[in-house]
Amino acid sequence: MKNPDIKSIDDLLANELFRKWIIEKDEAAAVFWSKWIEQNPARLEWVAAAKAIIETLTENNHQLTNQEINREADLIQQKLLSLNPAIYNDEEPDGYLENRNDNGKEQGSTGIPFFRTRHLVGIAASLLMIACVYLYYTNKPRPLASNNAYKAFMQEAKHKSFDYNNNSDGEQHIVLSDGSEVVLEKNSRLTYSANFSSGKREVYLEGNAFFSITRNPERPFIVYTQTIVTKVLGTSFYVKAMSSAETASVVVKTGKVSVFKRENFTSTDAGSATLKGMVVTPNQQVVYDISNAQMNKSLVEKPVIPNQATYNFDFDDTPATEVFSRLQTAYGVPVLIDEEVLKTCTISASLGNEPFYEKLRIICKIINATYEVIDGTVVISTKGCK
Structure with missing residues (x-):
């Protein structure tokens, strides 16, 4: 991965790979930033502060209102202050991180702006994160708990x-x-x-x-x-x-x-x-x-033939299995039968405009059968015909 150019907390907050590490707990990103911290120990406080800001803003998964945005900004300030009370120390507004040996002697400036700058952390980071990172997080496609x-x-x-x-x-x-x-x-x-x-x-x-x-x-x-x-x-x-x-x-x-x-x-x-x-x-x-x-x-209470279709219900010694099949096709209602039991049954009847249940009653009477409706399906019960 290309080494990012990190010159401020804002750069960390705007870095997609950094957000991926904090928000998504991505393993590859975690390895990368662990090595980066080892190579840049002087910027550890930046990492801690940026991490705290992102975690504060992503504690809730709903879209923020204006009132909530103001409240989140206050939370950011409080969390930063809890990390290091000296962050808002105005006595060193323009300080620099310095390298010292074990005897406390200065070995030279790193040229990196010191983390305690009030303007940088208090205003730029807060506003940038509210406008950028939280919107990124809420708009990023990710599975919801309910997937509703x-x-x-x-x-x-x-x-x-x-x-x-x-x-x-x-x-x-x-x-x-x-x-x-x-x-x-x-x-x-x-x-x-x-x-x-x-x-x-x-x-x-x-x-x-x-x-x-x-x-x-x-x-x-x-x-x-x-x-x-x-x-x-x-x-x-x-x-x-x-x-x-x-x-x-x-x-x-x-x-x-x-x-x-x-x-x-x-x-x-x-x-x-x-x-x-x-x-x-x-x-x-x-x-x-x-x-x-x-x-x-x-x-339904009164099943009807869909689409005003025309079906012939004149039966002359017609196998019962065919009669029930025609009834099912006409009304679209599932009819459950035992074809083996009904194989010797035939029906002779001329049916016309009778309602569905009346047709069903007449057919069942002819072959000495009964019916019941279970879960929207007509179930035919019979001992068969001699």
């Missing part, structure tokens, strides 16, 4: 964002820059950061809204609320998250979404093209019980 994507989004949106507030008596139709559409219900609010068109597709919802999202696997669409996060690649779904409600919910109309508890949703989840969390498909819903922090998946 919600906090990162809200911090960004806080500085520059756009809001839609629906204070009208009806719904508000919104078309976003990526072509996605949002129907915002009354007394609801939608917020998204200013870089939405070029960066992440992230929004924050307070209230209720229906989303129809333009598909883009490379840029997942993410809806944050106070309690849950919904991530999609391209689909349509409802989110209900009124702040006064005891529950929050996501209901899928088409496609597939993944739902997370807000505190569990990480920056890794936000950037991945994979849908993890609790995966929800058409006619399924996730209901989050806020007071108990419990998230449960179930079927």
Whole structure:
């Protein structure tokens, strides 16, 4: 490594390798500065003071307000004074470090400005560090303890964002820059950061809204609320998250979404093209019980056929496995069956506009079966047919 030109405490504070040693505990940087101190023992006090300044400014990991900056400046002065009370001794403002032999005789000046200079330490170092080192530290990409994507989004949106507030008596139709559409219900609010068109597709919802999202696997669409996060690649779904409600919910109309508890949703989840969390498909819903922090998946009360598609439900001695497969395809609802048990069962029936559960009841009656809904999946139980 190139030997740095260190002529003052300010040079130490501004040195990236020095900051890397103190802030990141980098081993290579530690070795380098240990050797540097051995070669420059007269500047050990500079190193100690610069280290104290950086540690003081990096004790907190949040962005400083103006009031906090003033308080940090006072802390710097106090810590420097505790290191060496003579630092602010005005009797030697322009002194120099001198080399002396064991008998105390002067052997010549080193030409290095003495560390006790009040102006250098008290003003230049403090102001430089507040403006440079702390900003460097807070802006440097580094993993947060929680790696929480919600906090990162809200911090960004806080500085520059756009809001839609629906204070009208009806719904508000919104078309976003990526072509996605949002129907915002009354007394609801939608917020998204200013870089939405070029960066992440992230929004924050307070209230209720229906989303129809333009598909883009490379840029997942993410809806944050106070309690849950919904991530999609391209689909349509409802989110209900009124702040006064005891529950929050996501209901899928088409496609597939993944739902997370807000505190569990990480920056890794936000950037991945994979849908993890609790995966929800058409006619399924996730209901989050806020007071108990419990998230449960179930079927909606009245499952419907997505996209107004047309399916034929006329069966003539049709194998039961095929009937359940057609029902699953039409409604998008997972149906769990034992194909081996059902292999001898056939169904003859002409079904039309009956609701989903009525169709299911009729089919089960014909083959002497029962059903139950578990975690958003229909489970068929039967002993088979003779």
